[in-house]
Amino acid sequence: MFRLRFVFWLIAVTATFIGNQLIEHKFIMILMLFLLSLPIFSLLYGLLIRKKLIVKVVPETEFIERGQTACWYVRFSNLSKLQTMVLRIVIKANTLHIDQEQIKSILFISQNSYQDIRLTTVPAFSGPFTVDGLSITINDIFGFFRLKSFSANQINFPNIYVLPLEDNSENYHEYLSNQLAAGEFPAGKSQTLQDEIDRLRSMENGDSIKHIHWKLSARMQEWMVKEYDKEDDRTVTILLNLPEVFFKTYNKESNRLLHLRNYMLDHTYSAIKIFLSREATVRLKTYQPELMVEEAIHMNESDLLRKQLSFIPFRLVVPFSEQLYDEKLGNEQNILYIVTHEIDHSLVANLRALRTSIGSLHLVFAIDQDTTLENAREHIERLSSFNINVEIAHSRKVNIYAE
Numbered sequence: 001m002f003r004l005r006f007v008f009w010l011i012a013v014t015a016t017f018i019g020n021q022l023i024e025h026k027f028i029m030i031l032m033l034f035l036l037s038l039p040i041f042s043l044l045y046g047l048l049i050r051k052k053l054i055v056k057v058v059p060e061t062e063f064i065e066r067g068q069t070a071c072w073y074v075r076f077s078n079l080s081k082l083q084t085m086v087l088r089i090v091i092k093a094n095t096l097h098i099d100q101e102q103i104k105s106i107l108f109i110s111q112n113s114y115q116d117i118r119l120t121t122v123p124a125f126s127g128p129f130t131v132d133g134l135s136i137t138i139n140d141i142f143g144f145f146r147l148k149s150f151s152a153n154q155i156n157f158p159n160i161y162v163l164p165l166e167d168n169s170e171n172y173h174e175y176l177s178n179q180l181a182a183g184e185f186p187a188g189k190s191q192t193l194q195d196e197i198d199r200l201r202s203m204e205n206g207d208s209i210k211h212i213h214w215k216l217s218a219r220m221q222e223w224m225v226k227e228y229d230k231e232d233d234r235t236v237t238i239l240l241n242l243p244e245v246f247f248k249t250y251n252k253e254s255n256r257l258l259h260l261r262n263y264m265l266d267h268t269y270s271a272i273k274i275f276l277s278r279e280a281t282v283r284l285k286t287y288q289p290e291l292m293v294e295e296a297i298h299m300n301e302s303d304l305l306r307k308q309l310s311f312i313p314f315r316l317v318v319p320f321s322e323q324l325y326d327e328k329l330g331n332e333q334n335i336l337y338i339v340t341h342e343i344d345h346s347l348v349a350n351l352r353a354l355r356t357s358i359g360s361l362h363l364v365f366a367i368d369q370d371t372t373l374e375n376a377r378e379h380i381e382r383l384s385s386f387n388i389n390v391e392i393a394h395s396r397k398v399n400i401y402a403e
Contacts, residue, residue: 010073049085055075057073058075059160064162068120073118077114084108084109090136095265119131121159135148164268165269169270173270173272177274200226204225205227205291212226238339241347243337263393277297282305322349338362341366368390368394
């Protein structure tokens with residue numbers, strides 16, 4: 001990138017060249033050659049000196065609640081013993097979900113020293129949060145050019161994970177609790193059943209670290225996990241079909257989807273707390289991007305599932321139809337709790353096929369517009385005819401749940 005000094009240099013070279021044509025003199029010729037060599041030398045030296053810049057980023061904390069401040073400490077180290085560095089830092093503000101187009105800053109770093117900056121922002125949405133629009137340029141020795149030194153991908157900006165919030169609506173808590181008490185949902189397995197190991201096997205992708213048999217793994221020199229009797233494994237399995245959001249096209253529509261996504265994550269976390277309070281075992285399956293399966297039995301383990309929700313990426317990793325296809329519980333005592341933002345013919349067909357292999361299916365249809373509900377009315381009626389409980393959860397209204 002050219003700077004204003006480069007323009008002045010061009011004017012000086014042009015004036016020197018014209019002067020040399022009008023007055024033939026060796027001094028003017030030498031001056032012109034000197035001026036011509038300046039940007040070449042400056043560029044080559046700048047390319048060399050930018051390798052002396054080291055950037056390290058450390059988050060203040062890995063997890064925060066939505067509404068709290070996310071903070072990174074960024075250290076810029078100048079390893080050169082000769083040159084003071086002038087850095088220009090630019091951050092595309094749409095990645096931080098704020099109204100400004102970009103954030104700019106100029107930083108001076110003396111020879112063989114470092115400078116720390118503290119980057120803070122308040123995330124508005126739950127999920128992995130990072131600064132992916134960062135660009136760092138360094139001035140050459142004479143200030144003719146700005147040389148790109150680092151981008152966010154090269155710096156390895158670590159994520160800060162924004163946790164969903166609990167919806168403390170007594171109405172919904174009473175609604176789910178009453179269904180559990182009435183036998184609509186299965187009761188959780190007891191701790192006695194949890195301790196009865198059916199077999200031990202090698203660890204596979206998706207296994208929870210809570211089931212690792214540490215002593216046997218040490219002897220076998222490979223990860224071994226405990227597997228429990230499936231006949232007594234009465235659990236609530238949770239799947240989420242969240243809207244996909246592209247931040248590079250951040251606009252009103254993506255902002256709407258992000259708020260709907262917030263609501264779905266909050267609603268899911270609230271349901272997890274309710275299930276655990278009723279002594280149900282909760283199994284949460286997500287893709288981030290690999291399959292992640294975690295189970296919680298006690299209320300004090302809800303934070304584990306809450307963190308798992310914050311790991312879910314904004315981009316779609318595995319189509320939801322494939323997630324349903326892989327869901328083969330094969331246990332009549334289980335319930336499948338699904339949270340989705342859309343209902344179509346494909347989903348109805350998949351749920352109908354899945355309904356025969358599980359004990360109960362509860363579908364949460366999260367919406368933020370009345371037109372979405374009207375367009376899906378026919379699908380909802382079909383699902384109800386398959387004995388699938390459909391819960392309408394409106395993100396912008398107070399939901400009234402039937403007793």
